[in-house]
Amino acid sequence: MTDLIQGSAARGVSSASGKRERLIDGARQVFHAQGVESTTLADIANAADVPVGNVYYYFKSKDDLVQAVIAEHADEIQARLAALEHHRTPKARLKAFIRMLTDERELAARYGCPQGSLCSELDKRDDELSRSCAQLIRLPIDWAEQQLRAMGRRDARELAVALIASYQGIALLTNTFRDPGLMAGEGRRLERWVDSLG
Amino acid sequence: MTDLIQGSAARGVSSASGKRERLIDGARQVFHAQGVESTTLADIANAADVPVGNVYYYFKSKDDLVQAVIAEHADEIQARLAALEHHRTPKARLKAFIRMLTDERELAARYGCPQGSLCSELDKRDDELSRSCAQLIRLPIDWAEQQLRAMGRRDARELAVALIASYQGIALLTNTFRDPGLMAGEGRRLERWVDSLG
Amino acid sequence: MTDLIQGSAARGVSSASGKRERLIDGARQVFHAQGVESTTLADIANAADVPVGNVYYYFKSKDDLVQAVIAEHADEIQARLAALEHHRTPKARLKAFIRMLTDERELAARYGCPQGSLCSELDKRDDELSRSCAQLIRLPIDWAEQQLRAMGRRDARELAVALIASYQGIALLTNTFRDPGLMAGEGRRLERWVDSLG
Amino acid sequence: MTDLIQGSAARGVSSASGKRERLIDGARQVFHAQGVESTTLADIANAADVPVGNVYYYFKSKDDLVQAVIAEHADEIQARLAALEHHRTPKARLKAFIRMLTDERELAARYGCPQGSLCSELDKRDDELSRSCAQLIRLPIDWAEQQLRAMGRRDARELAVALIASYQGIALLTNTFRDPGLMAGEGRRLERWVDSLG
DNA sequence: CATGAATGAGCATTCATTCAT
DNA sequence: TATGAATGAATGCTCATTCAT
Known part of the structure; x- marks a missing residue:
C-alpha cells in the first residue's frame, strides 16, 4: 500500500x-x-x-x-x-500463487476475478484502456512462465498461459454458479498438476 | 437457425x-x-x-x-x-467439441466468448438474469461430464469443470491479447489432454 | 412562415x-x-x-x-x-430596404441586429457554424449589389459592402447606447446617400 | 503599454x-x-x-x-x-485614425474589433458591464466629433457616428468573411470621404 | 399490429467561487 | 500575499420506456 x-x-x-x-x-x-x-x-x-x-x-x-x-x-x-x-523453489512459489488466488474464492464467487472481469468488460472497447488492462493478465503469465522455466520446462510459456487461463476460467465459473467450492477444487487440481510437472 | x-x-x-x-x-x-x-x-x-x-x-x-x-x-x-x-466415441466427441470452440477463435480474439462475456457482465448483478445465464455454462459442463463419465472417469465432474474453465479462461486471454493463436495452442493442448485420459 | x-x-x-x-x-x-x-x-x-x-x-x-x-x-x-x-426602381428598393431595417430599431436598441450579433458571437469560433452564418451577411450584400449595379454603378460591390457595414455598425452603436434614435438618424443619412448616387 | x-x-x-x-x-x-x-x-x-x-x-x-x-x-x-x-490638421488626424484602425485588419479578420465584439457580447446583458463598455465606443465618437467640428461641420456628431459605425460594421464583415481586404477597401473609401468633407 | 413522438430521470463533465493555510 | 484544494450548482446530452394513433 x-x-x-x-x-x-x-x-x-x-x-x-x-x-x-x-x-x-x-x-x-x-x-x-x-x-x-x-x-x-x-x-x-x-x-x-x-x-x-x-x-x-x-x-x-x-x-x-x-x-x-x-x-x-x-x-x-x-x-x-x-x-x-x-519461497525457495519455483514449484513452491507456483503452489503458493495458486493458494493466494484461491484464498479469494469467496469474493470471486460474488464478483468474479477483479482483474479478469475488468478485462472482460474493457475488452469490448478498442481503445487505450482495453490495451492497458492487458498487463493485468500479462504480469502473472510472465511470472508463472519464469517459475516454470526455472523448473526446466521448455513449454514454460504454454503452461503459464494454461495456468492463468484455468484460473480465469474457474473464476468465471465460480462467479456464475456462486460456488467458491469450484475454485477450491480447481485449486487443488492445479496444485497436483504443478507437483506432476517434475 | x-x-x-x-x-x-x-x-x-x-x-x-x-x-x-x-x-x-x-x-x-x-x-x-x-x-x-x-x-x-x-x-x-x-x-x-x-x-x-x-x-x-x-x-x-x-x-x-x-x-x-x-x-x-x-x-x-x-x-x-x-x-x-x-461422433462414435465420447473421446471423439470431446475433441470435436474442443475443435468446434477453437474454430471461433478469430471472433473470440475480438469480442471474447459470447456466452462467457455475457455471464461475466450479468454476474455483477444479482437478479434473475444473472441466475439465468448460468445455464449457458452449465449445459456444456453437464455435457462434457457425461462424455467423461462414459469414458469411465470417476472424476468426470471435476474434469468437466476444468475443461470448460480452461476454455473460458483461454477465451478471456485470447480476447485480452487479441491473439487467436493462444486459443489454437490451448485447443491442441486440451486435445492431447483428452487423449491422455485413457 | x-x-x-x-x-x-x-x-x-x-x-x-x-x-x-x-x-x-x-x-x-x-x-x-x-x-x-x-x-x-x-x-x-x-x-x-x-x-x-x-x-x-x-x-x-x-x-x-x-x-x-x-x-x-x-x-x-x-x-x-x-x-x-x-418596388419599381432599384433606388426605391434600396430605400425601402433601409426603412425595413430601421423599422426594427427598438429591438436593435435592446438586443442589436439579430443576424449581426449572432455572427459576431459565432465568428469567435472557427467551425462550420461560423462559416454558415456568413450567408446571413452575404445575402443582403449580394442583393444590394444587384440593385446598385442596376443603377449603373461600377463600384456596386464596394458600395453594397459599405451600406451593409453602415447598417451593422449603427446597429451595434444603437444597441450599445440603447438609443434607437441613432439608427433612425443613420437611416435618413443612408437614404439621402442612396438618392445622391444618381 | x-x-x-x-x-x-x-x-x-x-x-x-x-x-x-x-x-x-x-x-x-x-x-x-x-x-x-x-x-x-x-x-x-x-x-x-x-x-x-x-x-x-x-x-x-x-x-x-x-x-x-x-x-x-x-x-x-x-x-x-x-x-x-x-498631426496638424483635424483632417490629417481623422485619416491617420482610419489608417490606425485598418492597420489591425488581419486581427479583425480573425477575431473582429476587440472593443466592438466585446460590446456586442456584453450588450446582451443589462447590467453595469454593458453600460460600462459603451465608453469604448463613445470615446472614439467624441474624438471624431471634435475633429469634424474643428473642420467646421455643423453635422459633426452625425458624421462621427456614421464614421465609427462604418468602422464597426466593416470590422464585423471583415471578421465574418475572414477577409482583411474588406477593411482595407473600406478604409480607402472612408479616407476619400474625409477628403470630400472640405 | 406498428411506430413516430414524447418524456423525465440520470449521467459525465464544467466552472465560478471559496477557503484553509 | 499566495495557492492548492475543494465544492455544488449547472449544462449538454442519453436512453429506457410510454403512449396516442
Missing part, C-alpha cells in the same frame, strides 16, 4: 487527506462489484466519501480514473508476486 | 416478418460486440432493422430481451452439442 | 404540433436576447414550451439547433428581400 | 510581479479570441501564467475582471487618440 501512495505522489499530487488514493480504491471496489459501465461517478465519489465535483480535480475524466485503477491493480499484482519470492 | 425460429415460434409468437427473431439475433450480436450495458435499444433496433418503438411490442423491457438472448444462446448450445452425437 | 414549415417538412420531420418550428423560433428569440453561449437548452425548451429531453428528438445537438436557426434566418432574409421586388 | 501599466498602478496596486497587469492583459486577449462567456478563469490564469486561485486576490469576481479589461481598453483608446494629436 505504501507503494501505491508513493506512486500517486510521484504522479504529482500529494495530499495529506489522500483523496486521490481513496478515489482509486473506492473506484476499484465498485468497479469490481458493479462493473465499470454500471458505475457512476456519484457511486465512486460516494464510496470514497468525496464530493462529486471534486473527482475532477484528481482525474480529468472517468476513463482517466479507470486508467488509474488499472495502474493500481498492476502495482498490487507486482507487489503480491514479489512477496512470493521468499 | 431453423431451431431458433422454431424456438421462438414455440413461445407463442408467429410472424411472417420475423421481427422478434431479428431483434433477438441483432441483440445477441451487439451484446457480444459491445456488452449489454453499453448497448442501447436503438443499437439493437438498428441492427435488426426494426423501428425503436416497435421493440416494446415484442419485449416488455430491455431485460426481457436479454432474457430472450440467453434463451437463444441456450437453444443454440443444445443444438450444437446434439450435433456432436454422431 | 409557410416557407419555414415546408422547409422543415422537407427535412424529414412533419408534425402537426409543430414542435420543431417552435423550437427554432424560440431558440432564435433567446439567442437574440441572450446570445448563443449564455442560452441553455432549458431556456430554449422553456421558450418553446417543450420538455428539455424532447429537444434531442428534433436536433442532435445544440449546435445542430444553432444551424437550424441560421437556416431560418437565411430563409427569412430571402423572403423579406423578395418582398421588396414590388 | 507603459501607459497601461501606469494606469493599473494608479489604481492602487503596485506589485513587482505585475500579476494584476498580466491577468488583465491575458484576459483582454482571450476575451478577444474566444469571447467573454466562452472564456474560463482557468483560460485567463493560464494565459497570464498565474495560479487560478490567485485570480481572486486581484479581482473579486469574473465580472470584476471584465470591468478591469474594459478600463484598460478605455485607457489604451485614450492613449492612442492622444498620440494622433501631433
Whole structure:
C-alpha cells in the first residue's frame, strides 16, 4: 500500500487527506462489484466519501480514473508476486500463487476475478484502456512462465498461459454458479498438476 | 437457425416478418460486440432493422430481451452439442467439441466468448438474469461430464469443470491479447489432454 | 412562415404540433436576447414550451439547433428581400430596404441586429457554424449589389459592402447606447446617400 | 503599454510581479479570441501564467475582471487618440485614425474589433458591464466629433457616428468573411470621404 | 399490429467561487 | 500575499420506456 501512495505522489499530487488514493480504491471496489459501465461517478465519489465535483480535480475524466485503477491493480499484482519470492523453489512459489488466488474464492464467487472481469468488460472497447488492462493478465503469465522455466520446462510459456487461463476460467465459473467450492477444487487440481510437472 | 425460429415460434409468437427473431439475433450480436450495458435499444433496433418503438411490442423491457438472448444462446448450445452425437466415441466427441470452440477463435480474439462475456457482465448483478445465464455454462459442463463419465472417469465432474474453465479462461486471454493463436495452442493442448485420459 | 414549415417538412420531420418550428423560433428569440453561449437548452425548451429531453428528438445537438436557426434566418432574409421586388426602381428598393431595417430599431436598441450579433458571437469560433452564418451577411450584400449595379454603378460591390457595414455598425452603436434614435438618424443619412448616387 | 501599466498602478496596486497587469492583459486577449462567456478563469490564469486561485486576490469576481479589461481598453483608446494629436490638421488626424484602425485588419479578420465584439457580447446583458463598455465606443465618437467640428461641420456628431459605425460594421464583415481586404477597401473609401468633407 | 413522438430521470463533465493555510 | 484544494450548482446530452394513433 505504501507503494501505491508513493506512486500517486510521484504522479504529482500529494495530499495529506489522500483523496486521490481513496478515489482509486473506492473506484476499484465498485468497479469490481458493479462493473465499470454500471458505475457512476456519484457511486465512486460516494464510496470514497468525496464530493462529486471534486473527482475532477484528481482525474480529468472517468476513463482517466479507470486508467488509474488499472495502474493500481498492476502495482498490487507486482507487489503480491514479489512477496512470493521468499519461497525457495519455483514449484513452491507456483503452489503458493495458486493458494493466494484461491484464498479469494469467496469474493470471486460474488464478483468474479477483479482483474479478469475488468478485462472482460474493457475488452469490448478498442481503445487505450482495453490495451492497458492487458498487463493485468500479462504480469502473472510472465511470472508463472519464469517459475516454470526455472523448473526446466521448455513449454514454460504454454503452461503459464494454461495456468492463468484455468484460473480465469474457474473464476468465471465460480462467479456464475456462486460456488467458491469450484475454485477450491480447481485449486487443488492445479496444485497436483504443478507437483506432476517434475 | 431453423431451431431458433422454431424456438421462438414455440413461445407463442408467429410472424411472417420475423421481427422478434431479428431483434433477438441483432441483440445477441451487439451484446457480444459491445456488452449489454453499453448497448442501447436503438443499437439493437438498428441492427435488426426494426423501428425503436416497435421493440416494446415484442419485449416488455430491455431485460426481457436479454432474457430472450440467453434463451437463444441456450437453444443454440443444445443444438450444437446434439450435433456432436454422431461422433462414435465420447473421446471423439470431446475433441470435436474442443475443435468446434477453437474454430471461433478469430471472433473470440475480438469480442471474447459470447456466452462467457455475457455471464461475466450479468454476474455483477444479482437478479434473475444473472441466475439465468448460468445455464449457458452449465449445459456444456453437464455435457462434457457425461462424455467423461462414459469414458469411465470417476472424476468426470471435476474434469468437466476444468475443461470448460480452461476454455473460458483461454477465451478471456485470447480476447485480452487479441491473439487467436493462444486459443489454437490451448485447443491442441486440451486435445492431447483428452487423449491422455485413457 | 409557410416557407419555414415546408422547409422543415422537407427535412424529414412533419408534425402537426409543430414542435420543431417552435423550437427554432424560440431558440432564435433567446439567442437574440441572450446570445448563443449564455442560452441553455432549458431556456430554449422553456421558450418553446417543450420538455428539455424532447429537444434531442428534433436536433442532435445544440449546435445542430444553432444551424437550424441560421437556416431560418437565411430563409427569412430571402423572403423579406423578395418582398421588396414590388418596388419599381432599384433606388426605391434600396430605400425601402433601409426603412425595413430601421423599422426594427427598438429591438436593435435592446438586443442589436439579430443576424449581426449572432455572427459576431459565432465568428469567435472557427467551425462550420461560423462559416454558415456568413450567408446571413452575404445575402443582403449580394442583393444590394444587384440593385446598385442596376443603377449603373461600377463600384456596386464596394458600395453594397459599405451600406451593409453602415447598417451593422449603427446597429451595434444603437444597441450599445440603447438609443434607437441613432439608427433612425443613420437611416435618413443612408437614404439621402442612396438618392445622391444618381 | 507603459501607459497601461501606469494606469493599473494608479489604481492602487503596485506589485513587482505585475500579476494584476498580466491577468488583465491575458484576459483582454482571450476575451478577444474566444469571447467573454466562452472564456474560463482557468483560460485567463493560464494565459497570464498565474495560479487560478490567485485570480481572486486581484479581482473579486469574473465580472470584476471584465470591468478591469474594459478600463484598460478605455485607457489604451485614450492613449492612442492622444498620440494622433501631433498631426496638424483635424483632417490629417481623422485619416491617420482610419489608417490606425485598418492597420489591425488581419486581427479583425480573425477575431473582429476587440472593443466592438466585446460590446456586442456584453450588450446582451443589462447590467453595469454593458453600460460600462459603451465608453469604448463613445470615446472614439467624441474624438471624431471634435475633429469634424474643428473642420467646421455643423453635422459633426452625425458624421462621427456614421464614421465609427462604418468602422464597426466593416470590422464585423471583415471578421465574418475572414477577409482583411474588406477593411482595407473600406478604409480607402472612408479616407476619400474625409477628403470630400472640405 | 406498428411506430413516430414524447418524456423525465440520470449521467459525465464544467466552472465560478471559496477557503484553509 | 499566495495557492492548492475543494465544492455544488449547472449544462449538454442519453436512453429506457410510454403512449396516442
